[in-house]
Amino acid sequence: MTTPRHEFYETDEKLTLSIFDKGADPTAVNINFEPRKFTYTHGDKTLVLEPLKGQIDADASDFTVGKVKVEVRLIKRAQGRWGALTGDAPDPLSSTPLPQQTSAPTSGTRKPHKNWDGITTSILSSEKEKTTDQDPNVGGDSTLNGFFQKIFADADEDTKRAMMKSYSESGGTTLSTNWDEVGKGKVEVKPPQGSEWKQWG
Incomplete structure (x- = not known):
């Protein structure tokens, strides 16, 4: 077992961990998020970070497998800088209930936001587009x-x-191409069924 080279940078909200594992197979990479523990395994490479310096939101944390490195985003439960990946510092959250949302104060729980534009676009793109000749x-x-x-x-x-x-x-309200009919006299207003024509002015 070998430990892959890794480095990190952080903001108050998250810590981004880069694990340098060139050509990693996304289907063979195994990553496990726990509140105070992170585990990475791929082939004979293993990286275990325990205890993490602070608590992470295991559900919100994620990763992407690239050609040169695997980028892991650890979402912090409490805002602030860790300064290190691991440490035995007392966990300020261990004895307090976890907040619903640390970034913005909201009343009650936040409902998941749907990306309606994206949904609409995907529906429209899945349908075959018609030309004006067809419709x-x-x-x-x-x-x-x-x-x-x-x-x-x-x-x-x-x-x-x-x-x-x-x-x-x-x-x-009327569009006719028949000059024989239209040329005989004034064309009457034909409002849509159920509506009434009123003269303005």
Whole structure:
């Protein structure tokens, strides 16, 4: 058994431990977090830190396995600098109840925060995106406008006149491409079902 080279730096909230184990296999790395003990094993390499200088939050602590080193983040239960990884200093938390949240005072317990943007993005990216040709409603109003602009651009003069006249005279409630019908007279306002048209001004 060999002890891998390691070093650390810390803030008041956490201690970051770098274990230099080049080419470590993430599936073979075994790390165990306990309130006053940390254990790392990988092949014939072992690192045991006990007792830790202060108490850690075993559930909140985590690690990442990189190509050159394994980076471990030990989240401190009480704010403050340790100055060393291990030590027999009396644990100020051993006889006191553990606080819910040390970084910010909150009333009651904090509810886990959901990343709605991330969830929405993952749902949208998992669905196959449609083009405006398949569904004119894709992308909201701007794409819908693009769809109508495409029809307008490809249309003949009579169709363009019908579209402009029907849209403006109906207050935006009707869009017709039939000049024979629209050219006969004023286009009536057709509000959506269940709503009432009122003239403003």
